[in-house]
Amino acid sequence: MKRINSxxxxxxxxxxxxxxxYVRWSRGFAMDSKQGESRDYLNGGTHSGLSAxxxxxxxxxxxxxxxxxxTEYRFLKMKDSLIGCHIYSGREIGKDSDxxxxxxxxxxxxxxxxxxxxxxxxxxxL
Numbered sequence: 001m002k003r004i005n006s007x008x009x010x011x012x013x014x015x016x017x018x019x020x021x022y023v024r025w026s027r028g029f030a031m032d033s034k035q036g037e038s039r040d041y042l043n044g045g046t047h048s049g050l051s052a053x054x055x056x057x058x059x060x061x062x063x064x065x066x067x068x069x070x071t072e073y074r075f076l077k078m079k080d081s082l083i084g085c086h087i088y089s090g091r092e093i094g095k096d097s098d099x100x101x102x103x104x105x106x107x108x109x110x111x112x113x114x115x116x117x118x119x120x121x122x123x124x125x126l
Contacts, residue, residue, distance in 0.1 A: 002110040007063065007119060013110060015060030019089040022052035022103055025073040027082050029108040036104060038096065048094045049102035067124035071117065085112040
């Protein structure tokens, strides 16, 4: 498992062209690949795939915007301390109830370290 520890490393990954990347807050690849679907926290229903937010490579050009988008679903960690922030590649198969992508066929690209998440939160709150 690749762990990202710095803003620079994060920017290199999300700014790269090629595979479409997604950010997902979850317990990680082992559970996500086994589970294959997400639960809607508001109504309890399930989505056709894993809920994720598509990463736009342009996020790497604006630290504050990148921080906002990467940490958008951090609140999920309050429900489960084992949840972390992961970057996957995958295939979009639909939209979830928030209008974000539902993906399958995931490949784990990286996990963001706790220290990096805290740094992103600092940037977001500047």
